[in-house]
Amino acid sequence: MDFNLSEERQxxxxxxxxxxxxxxxxxxxxxxxxxxxxxxxAMWTTLADLGLIGALLPADVGGFGGLGEDIAVVFEALGRGxxxxxxxxTGVLGASPIVISGSDAQKALLEDVIAGGLTxxxxxxxxxxxxxxxxxxxxxxxxxxxWNLSGRKAxxxxxxxxxxxxxxxxxxxxxxxxxxxxLFLIDAKGAGVSRRGYGTIDGGRAAEIALxxxxxxxxxxxxxxxxxxxxxxxxxxxxxxxxxxxxLGAMDVSRDLTLDYLKTRKQFGRTIGxxxxxxHRMVDMCLEIEQVRAGLLLGAGTLEADRLExxxxxxxxxxxxxxxxxxxxxxxxxxHGGIAMTWEYALGHYAKRLTMIDHQLxxxxxxxxRFIALSRDAA
Amino acid sequence: MDMNLxxxxxxxxEEVRAFIKDALPPALANKVKSGxxxxxxxxxxxxxxxxxxxxxxxxxxxxHGGTGWTPVQKHIFEEECVAAGAPRVVAFGLSMLGPVLIKxxxxxxxxxxxxxxxxxxxWWAQGYSEPGSGSDLASLQTRAVRDGDHYVxxxxxxxxxxxxxxxMMFCLVRTDPNAKFQEGISFLLIDMTSPGVEVRPIILLEGxxxxxxxxxxxxxxxxxxxVGEENKGWTxxxxxxxxxxxxxxxxxFSKTALANLxxxxxxxxxxxxxxxxxxxxAARMAKVEIDLMAMxxxxxxxxxxxxxGKVPGAESxxxxxxxxxxxxxxxxxxxRAVGPYAMPFVPEAFEEGYNEEPxxxxxxxxxxxxxxxxxxxxxxxxxxxxxxxxxxxxLLDL
Numbered sequence: 210m211d212f213n214l215s216e217e218r219q220x221x222x223x224x225x226x227x228x229x230x231x232x233x234x235x236x237x238x239x240x241x242x243x244x245x246x247x248x249x250x251a252m253w254t255t256l257a258d259l260g261l262i263g264a265l266l267p268a269d270v271g272g273f274g275g276l277g278e279d280i281a282v283v284f285e286a287l288g289r290g291x292x293x294x295x296x297x298x299t300g301v302l303g304a305s306p307i308v309i310s311g312s313d314a315q316k317a318l319l320e321d322v323i324a325g326g327l328t329x330x331x332x333x334x335x336x337x338x339x340x341x342x343x344x345x346x347x348x349x350x351x352x353x354x355x356w357n358l359s360g361r362k363a364x365x366x367x368x369x370x371x372x373x374x375x376x377x378x379x380x381x382x383x384x385x386x387x388x389x390x391x392l393f394l395i396d397a398k399g400a401g402v403s404r405r406g407y408g409t410i411d412g413g414r415a416a417e418i419a420l421x422x423x424x425x426x427x428x429x430x431x432x433x434x435x436x437x438x439x440x441x442x443x444x445x446x447x448x449x450x451x452x453x454x455x456x457l458g459a460m461d462v463s464r465d466l467t468l469d470y471l472k473t474r475k476q477f478g479r480t481i482g483x484x485x486x487x488x489h490r491m492v493d494m495c496l497e498i499e500q501v502r503a504g505l506l507l508g509a510g511t512l513e514a515d516r517l518e519x520x521x522x523x524x525x526x527x528x529x530x531x532x533x534x535x536x537x538x539x540x541x542x543x544x545h546g547g548i549a550m551t552w553e554y555a556l557g558h559y560a561k562r563l564t565m566i567d568h569q570l571x572x573x574x575x576x577x578x579r580f581i582a583l584s585r586d587a588a
Numbered sequence: 589m590d591m592n593l594x595x596x597x598x599x600x601x602e603e604v605r606a607f608i609k610d611a612l613p614p615a616l617a618n619k620v621k622s623g624x625x626x627x628x629x630x631x632x633x634x635x636x637x638x639x640x641x642x643x644x645x646x647x648x649x650x651x652h653g654g655t656g657w658t659p660v661q662k663h664i665f666e667e668e669c670v671a672a673g674a675p676r677v678v679a680f681g682l683s684m685l686g687p688v689l690i691k692x693x694x695x696x697x698x699x700x701x702x703x704x705x706x707x708x709x710x711w712w713a714q715g716y717s718e719p720g721s722g723s724d725l726a727s728l729q730t731r732a733v734r735d736g737d738h739y740v741x742x743x744x745x746x747x748x749x750x751x752x753x754x755x756m757m758f759c760l761v762r763t764d765p766n767a768k769f770q771e772g773i774s775f776l777l778i779d780m781t782s783p784g785v786e787v788r789p790i791i792l793l794e795g796x797x798x799x800x801x802x803x804x805x806x807x808x809x810x811x812x813x814x815v816g817e818e819n820k821g822w823t824x825x826x827x828x829x830x831x832x833x834x835x836x837x838x839x840x841f842s843k844t845a846l847a848n849l850x851x852x853x854x855x856x857x858x859x860x861x862x863x864x865x866x867x868x869x870a871a872r873m874a875k876v877e878i879d880l881m882a883m884x885x886x887x888x889x890x891x892x893x894x895x896x897g898k899v900p901g902a903e904s905x906x907x908x909x910x911x912x913x914x915x916x917x918x919x920x921x922x923x924r925a926v927g928p929y930a931m932p933f934v935p936e937a938f939e940e941g942y943n944e945e946p947x948x949x950x951x952x953x954x955x956x957x958x959x960x961x962x963x964x965x966x967x968x969x970x971x972x973x974x975x976x977x978x979x980x981x982x983l984l985d986l
Contacts (some may be wrong), residue, residue, distance in 0.1 A: 410933035476724035557793025
């Protein structure tokens, strides 16, 4: 076992963290989140130039990373800064299906993604599907040599501004069947695609997307028709590692803000951190964060393992992050008292992001049930 | 001992329901239920309706306009109002200042202010907390110096709830800086239209404007606005905080929230079945329902034991702790119930006149906002940590 980051990854971490610390403080975050589209295209390009998108993708598509630990390093830094630029949507959820099973022509597009040009979004979840990965009611009806896509996609992160969408649609089977799902890469502004964009409570952006008779050809198919669930699972596993690392970064900042406040805020003639009751709760918060740090090592390290091991570990990780995220968000606010309830104090924004992470790619309960089911399969 | 409602109490519930049906405009109830921002007129409309029935100040002594209701009746009344979507009655003038004036105010103050409170002609704010005095309220520093027929007040109050609508503020000020903290505080009534009073909004983490800062710069307050004796204000403040405890656990709010949660869980789908059938979610709902069942009885037992005109003692801190935990858990479950649709947030949707299709299932867009907003209830009104200190010291002798 080796718990040290390689030299290259350490450099990547240092670069990312230094940039976030020096050029992406909370006031920058508020400003970029308020821009049309929910992020700053100039900032996106700058972050691309730093290599932060390239780190998420393997060498064979023009990146220089793409492993679980690379994703974790980048997203932990992003989480510290509450960065709103579309790393998850473009660099992980959108790009992964193409990396895993895309055509050469599709993979060639990733060069532009890495440069901060082309943006992607993963339009998979549906209004009635909740967190279930095989729930796809959107249909791909055969039409000539291709298909016609019709359906509705829900809460597509950065779906409102993405240039291209990775869309799941069912070419056979019933709505929740594992078999019969296909993935397509389509133009977000193409005929039959309509998008309703909106903000999310944690400062992000998403969209409801309607597909009404979107014509797609064989070149638009990603991978093998009807066999996309395995690709979707692997993509989501990578997304879970990303979200968990982002959560860890946000938890570390929440912890530091809280610890500093306990040491400086005085009431009753003494610092509030001198009260043992609060000391114990602060320790409990730190302990849960260390558990997440360890869980992330486990999850990130097994992204390349066999399916069952990978799936079980990322389910464990996301469940852990859900539980710890709630504790950190709630306790960090409570230990601060009123000040943390304000927009002006940074902590509230970290608490919102931590809480919303438990509504993306499966929540605490979904992953507990998944872990239980996978453990039965592993036995 | 009898846990059942008496026939009279059941009849009272029907009477309350009939009144609400008649007096609460459906548009206003919908506004409240859908989480839209209430304007000053919305609160005043409902409070005027209650006053017309003589039900605005149930806990005041009857001779001053109270209803003489039993604790169970007050409990039923609160539950029915919340369930029907009535706006929350603003507590500051009615539940806080009113009882203080009744017990400690001069005849002139009672004659002047009590009718104006009932008629909703004055909107009162509470000037207590300061940036440096939150849990340690007694350490407050806002200074009032006697100058002829006036006090000259300088300082800063914070967390002034709905201060943006208020024209009057009851204020704790320091009149003797040389005495022990608690013994140098006075209770002053301040006209917020006086020169030197400035109200600035504080925006909360979910974007709401509910609380404010109030800056006081050389504000001249007539001496007749001192309540009771100089330097005895802490006594009145403590009295005020313990006076009205019937609703402290928020049982009415929790019951309405639980009913709402069950409805949402039945309509949300998980693996093709209602979310309420998911064992994990069903377990979460059952646990909080069990806690609420016990707490409602605990609440009634405590306030009934206090008896006519008396107030529950330190045990009411138990109600505040458990009541807020249950309410907060319910907001967490409501948010959890809508799954990915907890994320969309459209601030304009909470303004009157917004007519677009909601994003996701009905009501989903307010779940996260409510969850974050309600993180305040374990902090305000005496934080749950302070409530535990009260129990430790006054009940357990630790």
